[in-house]
Amino acid sequence: xxxxxxxxxxxxxxxxxxxxxxxxxxxxxxxxxxxxxxxxxxxxxxxxxxxxxxxxxxxxxxxxxxxxxxxxxxxxxxxxxxxxxxxxxxxxxxxxxxxxxxxxxxxxxxxxxxxxxxxxxxxxxxxxxxxxxxxxxxxxxxxxxxxxxxxxxxxxxxxxxxxxxxxxxxxxxxxxxxxxxxxxxxxxxxxxxxxxxxxxxxxxxxxxxxxxxxxxxxxxxxxxxxxxxxxxxxxxxxxxxxxxxxxxxxxxxxxxxxxxxxxxxxxxxxxxxxxxxxxxxxxxxxxxxxxxxxxxxxxxxxxxxxxxxxxxxxxxxxxxxxxxxxxxxxx
Amino acid sequence: xxxxxxxxxxxxxxxxxxxxxxxxxxxxxxxxxxxxxxxxxxxxxxxxxxxxxxxxxxxxxxxxxxxxxxxxxxxxxxxxxxxxxxxxxxxxxxxxxxxxxxxxxxxxxxxxxxxxxxxxxxxxxxxxxxxxxxxxxxxxxxxxxxxxxxxxxxxxxxxxxxxxxxxxxxxxxxxxxxxxxxxxxxxxxxxxxxxxxxxxxxxxxxxxxxxxxxxxxxxxxxxxxxxxxxxxxxxxxxxxxxxxxxxxxxxxxxxxxxxxxxxxxxxxxxxxxxxxxxxxxxxxxxxxxxxxxxxxxxxxxxxxxxxxxxxxxxxxxxxxxxxxxxx
Numbered sequence: 001x002x003x004x005x006x007x008x009x010x011x012x013x014x015x016x017x018x019x020x021x022x023x024x025x026x027x028x029x030x031x032x033x034x035x036x037x038x039x040x041x042x043x044x045x046x047x048x049x050x051x052x053x054x055x056x057x058x059x060x061x062x063x064x065x066x067x068x069x070x071x072x073x074x075x076x077x078x079x080x081x082x083x084x085x086x087x088x089x090x091x092x093x094x095x096x097x098x099x100x101x102x103x104x105x106x107x108x109x110x111x112x113x114x115x116x117x118x119x120x121x122x123x124x125x126x127x128x129x130x131x132x133x134x135x136x137x138x139x140x141x142x143x144x145x146x147x148x149x150x151x152x153x154x155x156x157x158x159x160x161x162x163x164x165x166x167x168x169x170x171x172x173x174x175x176x177x178x179x180x181x182x183x184x185x186x187x188x189x190x191x192x193x194x195x196x197x198x199x200x201x202x203x204x205x206x207x208x209x210x211x212x213x214x215x216x217x218x219x220x221x222x223x224x225x226x227x228x229x230x231x232x233x234x235x236x237x238x239x240x241x242x243x244x245x246x247x248x249x250x251x252x253x254x255x256x257x258x259x260x261x262x263x264x265x266x267x268x269x270x271x272x273x274x275x276x277x278x279x280x281x282x283x284x285x286x287x288x289x290x291x292x293x294x295x296x297x298x299x300x301x302x303x304x305x306x307x308x309x310x311x312x313x314x315x316x317x318x319x320x321x322x323x324x325x326x327x328x329x330x331x
Numbered sequence: 332x333x334x335x336x337x338x339x340x341x342x343x344x345x346x347x348x349x350x351x352x353x354x355x356x357x358x359x360x361x362x363x364x365x366x367x368x369x370x371x372x373x374x375x376x377x378x379x380x381x382x383x384x385x386x387x388x389x390x391x392x393x394x395x396x397x398x399x400x401x402x403x404x405x406x407x408x409x410x411x412x413x414x415x416x417x418x419x420x421x422x423x424x425x426x427x428x429x430x431x432x433x434x435x436x437x438x439x440x441x442x443x444x445x446x447x448x449x450x451x452x453x454x455x456x457x458x459x460x461x462x463x464x465x466x467x468x469x470x471x472x473x474x475x476x477x478x479x480x481x482x483x484x485x486x487x488x489x490x491x492x493x494x495x496x497x498x499x500x501x502x503x504x505x506x507x508x509x510x511x512x513x514x515x516x517x518x519x520x521x522x523x524x525x526x527x528x529x530x531x532x533x534x535x536x537x538x539x540x541x542x543x544x545x546x547x548x549x550x551x552x553x554x555x556x557x558x559x560x561x562x563x564x565x566x567x568x569x570x571x572x573x574x575x576x577x578x579x580x581x582x583x584x585x586x587x588x589x590x591x592x593x594x595x596x597x598x599x600x601x602x603x604x605x606x607x608x609x610x611x612x613x614x615x616x617x618x619x620x621x622x623x624x625x626x627x628x629x630x631x632x633x634x635x636x637x638x639x640x641x642x643x644x645x646x647x648x649x650x651x652x653x654x655x656x657x658x
Binding site: 056 | 366370371372374454457458462463464466467468470471472473474475476477478479481482590593594597598600601630631632633634635637638641642645646649
């Protein structure tokens with residue numbers, strides 16, 4: 001793709017995103033667009049680890065919930081939005097540092113197991129520590145903030161605020177991927193030993209990547225509680241971690257647009273499915289099994305390949321080996 | 332924040348801890364063997380526990396019966412009526428009602444072993460060597476099993492009663508100990524000894540240990556590692572389901588039990604070291620005690636207390652208390 005075409009495509013995408021409330025109209029659909037963007041921020045954050053660091057976390061909903069709960073509880077205690085959110089981000093970064101310090105004792109499967117256990121502990125605290133978190137009843141967030149005097153109470157204004165945050169996150173990811181730090185992170189994913197031999201501090205690079213991921217996870221967690229104006233332990237459940245992981249792998253890992261597409265697919269599917277059947281978890285499980293068994297390269301390229309194959313076209317089955325994100329995971 | 336407990340309460344908590352430790356051992360030993368041998372963290376393991384428990388409850392209640400009315404309200408999609416009424420499938424009793432909980436546990440263990448074996452043989456096997464897809468596949472099945480259980484057994488908790496001859500309490504040292512929880516512990520100890528004999532003293536055990544240590548060489552010397560994988564996977568599934576059934580009168584069965592047990596198994600294995608039966612045993616009882624005493628004494632922070640030994644072990648001895656070295 002030439003630079004001109006690329007900039008053109010980006011300009012069209014931006015124009016489309018900026019005018020969503022105009023051509024969508026109905027506030028129900030504007031809200032779904034906000035959901036897609038906020039989960040896209042979350043998926044981009046997880047993709048830093050899954051895609052670029054080769055570290056698969058199944059505890060990210062824990063960090064997301066830490067940010068959401070911190071902010072909601074500070075707001076409930078009467079702090080203003082800026083203080084509450086700043087404190088929530090600091091707490092989330094601290095939690096990310098703890099997650100990182102523990103889970104980086106291991107890589108590959110060990111990392112995945114430890115993050116899963118840590119995520120479940122956050123869920124357990126949210127669920128059982130009722131005097132702090134109000135247990136299963138959750139915490140209400142009564143107001144949305146009004147940055148620079150613009151109220152975010154309506155669906156449209158909230159959409160634009162989410163869009164601004166999303167664009168910031170996207171740009172920061174693009175800068176990160178092209179930066180020397182991004183390159184060294186990919187180096188630790190592909191050749192950890194060589195990176196070590198070259199004098200890079202592999203542990204520190206991974207640690208910083210987890211903090212970076214934790215920061216944007218925290219931001220998306222705060223967006224989430226403002227969007228929903230409510231948080232409950234369900235947010236920290238393993239299902240949530242799995243959903244966001246599904247966003248990352250369904251769109252294609254280690255790409256900038258993959259997690260965004262994945263977030264759109266999963267959010268739309270969840271809303272459509274939930275409208276007709278109550279069995280979202282069943283559908284989520286079946287999607288996982290189908291993706292893993294039949295389209296390991298991701299949902300979008302996989303569907304294309306399967307369709308071609310069904311029509312007996314050009315496809316060869318060797319396409320399956322295209323993108324296995326984590327050679328590192330092989331023991 | 333801390334609640335004082337009397338010595339009588341402490342004794343009861345200790346018995347509960349031993350019973351929970353026994354159940355955790357049955358759950359985690361299979362998890363640990365599967366992980367040690369196949370290098371798959373089987374995220375379905377908690378689901379096997381819950382599915383087994385539900386099957387056991389049904390076996391004790393009515394036997395396993397399929398049939399009944401499907402979609403009683405008909406089906407309509409996008410405003411189109413596809414089915415006016417539901418349809419009825421004749422009820423067929425697959426397994427008759429059983430009177431004894433241990434028999435129910437054996438039958439349930441067998442059924443879940445078959446389910447696990449099918450998933451391993453036909454789906455996990457195709458992904459050999461690709462760890463991430465394997466993990467995600469087991470996670471997908473965990474969600475499917477959770478939702479199917481919710482559909483079949485509804486959201487209400489089930490708690491079968493303990494068998495009549497084990498319902499009472501024994502008196503010792505001037506205190507009463509619930510008999511059934513001691514029975515759980517006894518069964519767990521018997522199975523632990525059987526597993527230990529199997530792994531350390533039999534030919535099969537030698538093959539398993541060889542497979543854990545070095546799968547390629549084990550293959551070279553003629554061990555059918557792939558059959559061993561299926562066998563261990565079925566055994567692990569059966570142990571988890573068995574534990575679910577015998578634990579049901581104590582823990583009861585409810586939606587979400589699967590993802591409550593799974594992290595406990597993970598923590599036990601992180602504590603004890605993967606592939607080590609002794610480590611799993613010790614880890615199970617540590618977690619059993621911390622869980623019960625933690626909930627009684629620091630009600631709000633019970634989960635944080637579970638996390639502390641894991642933190643210590645990861646910082647000081649990342650391979651686990653009895654693990655050899657990091658995989």
